[in-house]
Amino acid sequence: VLTLTEAEIDAIDGSTQSIGIFFRLATDPVVRLWLGIGPCRVGANALDADGAIYTGFGQLAGVPVVQQLINGVADRVEFQVSGVSQETLRLASSEALDVQGAAVGMGFGIFDGSWQLLGAVKWIFRGFADVVTLNQESVDGGVTRTISLSVGSLFTGRRRRGLSYLTDQDQQLRHPGDRFCERTALYSEESDKVWPRF
Amino acid sequence: MSAICDGGAMPVVVPMRFAPDSPYPSGGGTLITVYDDIMHTDDVPFSSGVGYQVGTIDATLDEAALMNATTLTIAITYGGDLQGGEHFSIDHPVLRHRLYRVRTAKDNGDGTWDITIRPGLRGDTAADTKLNFNTPKCVMRLAAGNAMDATFEGIGISRPTVMFIEAFPPFPEP
Numbered sequence: 001v002l003t004l005t006e007a008e009i010d011a012i013d014g015s016t017q018s019i020g021i022f023f024r025l026a027t028d029p030v031v032r033l034w035l036g037i038g039p040c041r042v043g044a045n046a047l048d049a050d051g052a053i054y055t056g057f058g059q060l061a062g063v064p065v066v067q068q069l070i071n072g073v074a075d076r077v078e079f080q081v082s083g084v085s086q087e088t089l090r091l092a093s094s095e096a097l098d099v100q101g102a103a104v105g106m107g108f109g110i111f112d113g114s115w116q117l118l119g120a121v122k123w124i125f126r127g128f129a130d131v132v133t134l135n136q137e138s139v140d141g142g143v144t145r146t147i148s149l150s151v152g153s154l155f156t157g158r159r160r161r162g163l164s165y166l167t168d169q170d171q172q173l174r175h176p177g178d179r180f181c182e183r184t185a186l187y188s189e190e191s192d193k194v195w196p197r198f
Numbered sequence: 199m200s201a202i203c204d205g206g207a208m209p210v211v212v213p214m215r216f217a218p219d220s221p222y223p224s225g226g227g228t229l230i231t232v233y234d235d236i237m238h239t240d241d242v243p244f245s246s247g248v249g250y251q252v253g254t255i256d257a258t259l260d261e262a263a264l265m266n267a268t269t270l271t272i273a274i275t276y277g278g279d280l281q282g283g284e285h286f287s288i289d290h291p292v293l294r295h296r297l298y299r300v301r302t303a304k305d306n307g308d309g310t311w312d313i314t315i316r317p318g319l320r321g322d323t324a325a326d327t328k329l330n331f332n333t334p335k336c337v338m339r340l341a342a343g344n345a346m347d348a349t350f351e352g353i354g355i356s357r358p359t360v361m362f363i364e365a366f367p368p369f370p371e372p
Binding site for chain 1: 267316344364
């Protein structure tokens with residue numbers, strides 16, 4: 001449930017709104033970025049119990065449309081940053097595995113007229129980081145390096161079959177000695193195994 | 199210079215050009231923008247004939263302010279009145295020089311001013327921190343790798359336009 005304070009509703013109601021988009025990747029250390037210039041300190045919120053400082057990243061280029069995320073329609077979204085240094089690209093390449101599975105949060109905060117955050121950051125999308133892809137292209141004599149992070153939500157894998165089955169062999173791998181699945185093989189004859197059906 | 203900037207990888211401290219808006223003190227009917235050169239203690243200038251230069255405006259932060267603050271109370275011990283639009287910079291501990299601009303200013307009548315600034319403070323700033331209205335400067339890097347390319351026509355004449363953007367840590371080793 002998205003709860004807004006009176007002040008925040010008033011701020012949204014005005015003719016101009018100042019809204020910051022925040023991005024959090026729960027690796028070690030946590031990556032905290034926001035769409036703006038310079039650092040931004042946010043107060044306690046659902047993901048940062050004691051508040052934290054978000055690094056300005058004006059060029060977080062490819063933030064997917066927020067509406068897609070709220071409705072849960074997009075089962076996979078891609079975040080992009082452009083204009084990163086060669087060193088960053090190297091790190092992204094060599095440490096891509098550390099990112100996989102890390103929790104990703106995206107939220108927004110509402111500023112008042114003098115650019116002070118009115119309340120906690122509201123996290124409207126939570127997903128899990130998947131693969132990091134790198135791209136380097138030459139534009140107008142300069143080189144633009146782009147890092148993309150593919151993020152899946154809870155719905156991403158629902159149509160993909162799991163990598164293990166309820167067979168005795170798999171069950172022995174999971175819990176050696178457990179006999180829960182030892183008779184699974186008996187069901188393979190004279191029965192149709194429809195896989196999967198939602 | 200272009201080589202030092204390293205295609206935007208290496209930040210440099212970029213000074214604001216002479217800022218006519220700065221609150222210079224007035225004396226003898228004119229604004230005092232700079233004092234006469236000050237010599238070494240034995241009254242000898244540098245070998246090139248010039249001495250030290252000291253800015254004329256003396257301003258400090260009156261109350262400590264937190265990161266992202268856009269409302270400050272400052273004390274101008276020596277200098278003219280603020281009108282809004284003035285640039286100044288603060289030398290932060292890690293970020294070093296950051297450029298700010300006064301948006302509105304209100305005289306409290308006791309030598310302090312309530313001002314609003316843009317952008318918000320880049321870091322927590324202690325009271326009595328010096329505000330540099332004399333030679334505002336900012337740590338910047340080239341906006342694009344080819345931003346300092348110049349085409350020379352005739353004998354070394356070129357009027358290129360350079361665009362800088364503010365640089366943030368981590369800074370590369372020089």
